[in-house]
Amino acid sequence: MTRADSHSTGLDRAEISPAEYRGRARRLADEATARGLEAVLVWSKGGGTVDRYADVLYLTNHYTQFPHIPDLPPHWAGRAHAACIVTREGETILVSDIADWRRDLVVADRVVVDLDLTRGVAAVLGELALDRTRVGLAAAETMVLGTWRLLRSRLPGVEWVPVDDVLERMRAIKSDAEIGVIREAVKVGDAIMGAMLEACVPGATEADVAAAGYHAGIVRGCAPYDLPGASGPNANAFSHGSLPSWSRRTLEPGDLYHSDMYGAYHGYYYDYTRSTVVGAEPTDDQLRVLEGAIGAVEAVIDALEPGVTFGDAYERGAAYLRDNGFDAGTPDDVVSGLGQAFPSFGHSLGLAWESPWIVPGNPASVAPNMYLAVEAAVGLPGVGAAGFEQDVLITAGGVEVLPALTARWWER
């Protein structure tokens, strides 16, 4: 886990030691044993995209960058995914779809390469005499239906018990080593969003702004995920672009502009939003929207301290919007697309977006060493919508806001 020189190859972080990975597997094994399970099968995706890789990476530091191609039996099936089997003893067996998995990065007791991933899993479980037992399965949000069909047909004697919650709960509390990487990830986020806002000038296109962000992130070693944004007459939308999530619209003076931004640095997410007005002072109405988004987020952040429930934090944001006259509109009259599409003020994050979510009634409590994204989008009819989001760490004493980038770019 050491690097030969100073360059980054993505997941080469010596800070997170092999012992930390093994400790995670051990905890998962203990939890599985307590639930009467003989083993756990953990399933994740890679494929060059930045979604759904968390659990296998968390246990083994493995990511497959081979792209997601449809199954073609008997040649391959389950490509771009990876499986990790954890036994009651805490032994980890990684099943990889690529021959060139990184020997210097992966932490596992054994690695099996099979281009048909469920075939590899069935072979390992058979060999361990676990193919007629109760096995935990962490795959609900990562395994596709075609793979699920294959898995059940190849292992008809296994009783699969969902355990997605176990890893998500473990992942929600970050270690000191993880927090070190997270701080660096948010700094890269600052560089990306800073470059985007610098590029956000009259005459530039939304795509030019996105390109500036991509460049700033890529040269620093990040894996970009997406930059969904909108501007001017389309500012009510979360993203007006559709594949990609930005358009080639030319920005005009006085346009409201907003963009969310997410990606991974050494596996860990940065995820925050900024809004501004292009090349002009905001009007009073625009300022009301811009400050409204910031105010809602700050109201939620003010509520975050160890012991507070996520449901309570949600109510603080909802009260702010109510008290300040913001309304998400209706599907036929969209005022703020995100306000309707995402009835939440944020979530935990780390190797993924993960629970707990800041949604109504969530009884989960805020705890030290959580890493959260707090977000809001608000709009006014005829004005447009603005979004705002901060990444925060929960400490023993309260909250540390991580982005160094100003909330009010228009004041610069």
Add this chain to the structure above:
Amino acid sequence: MAEAPFPHSEYEERWRRAQAAAIERELDGLLVWSKGGGPVDTCADVLYLANHVSPFPLIADIPGHWIGRAHAAVVLPSEGEPTLVVDLPDWRRDLVPVEDVRFSLDVPGEVAAVLAERGLADGRLGLVGGNAMLVSPYRHLLSSAPAAELVEADDLVEALRADKSPRELDLLRAAADAGNAVVTAMMETALKPGSTEAEAIAAGYAVAVARGVATYDAAVASGPNSDFYSYGRLPSWTTRTLEQGDFFHVDTYGALDGYLYDFARCCVVGGRPSADQREVLEAVIDAVHAGTARIRPGVRARELYEAVHGVLVRRGMTGTAENGELVSALDVSFPAHGHSFGLGWERPWLVPDEDTEVRAGMCFGIEAMAGRAGVGSAKFEQDVIVTADGAELLTTIPTHYW
């Protein structure tokens, strides 16, 4: 995309062809499921039928709040118009050709309601989307529509997609044009000693994003790591500094108006390969050229595989050394020499047992990766359209960077 890429009549034609295929399989209709959320990888089938991709990211299901985010579904009865179910209110009214669009944060729940409304609640439905639909929304679909008989039909829309219309071929040409500019920018940077792999990719992505491309990935390896398909992990490139004499190869893919470009180039940094390196570079380039030269309607997909593979075998460069040790990763990881593509990667694949005959109007990526122990590996890929008498090359940038 800035505007709907096809006239309404082309979507109607797709619906009719899909309905005919459904009737042939004795289905009452189709339920087509795709994923968006930013990545380009599993959006093809709904995009083909409804020109919709959700930009909302994939987040875990929280019943009571949302289920099936980043997904979208098309319900297409064997007769009649389709219904599109989307997960966000700000779907693009100007791009979607479907009249009946429903927004719900519970995508499988809304699909079940549509099935009931359209008399399909206990119907026999072809379920398309086995490589896109996740287990969690599938479970919710089963519980929301318990009487529906869901028959696996993953290949049904994919088969329709393999034959491109003239307008689709134009879009593939435009995508390749963007890809040509993207890879040119990457190679110009990579040829200069002192650049990093990341700077080469950043140069290419700057071109891609400004042109409206949705980038997918760029798998890169260089120098002592060139036997890897890509050495970087999240991202698929590193910040390694390229040195004079290093092998560098990149396989990059992205979508313009939904349609992919997908090609690979390789070089030696500084542009002066050694004799050994040149042998490797020429082997992969000549192998792919042998494949493209073989293309014409009627040739079987496996014959294209054989044409490419034959060159590598004759030159003793199959990717695995004589002692059995792996040299080039893809020799094991990807035992194929290409594939059809359009809105996604699709059948037919160029593998040794694929008997499908190539047809005019199909589009292929033809590729090879090979190397020599102690020398390193190279990767090369060309995009082509099958014409009445051969192949139209879409990848028009240089092949030899020395």
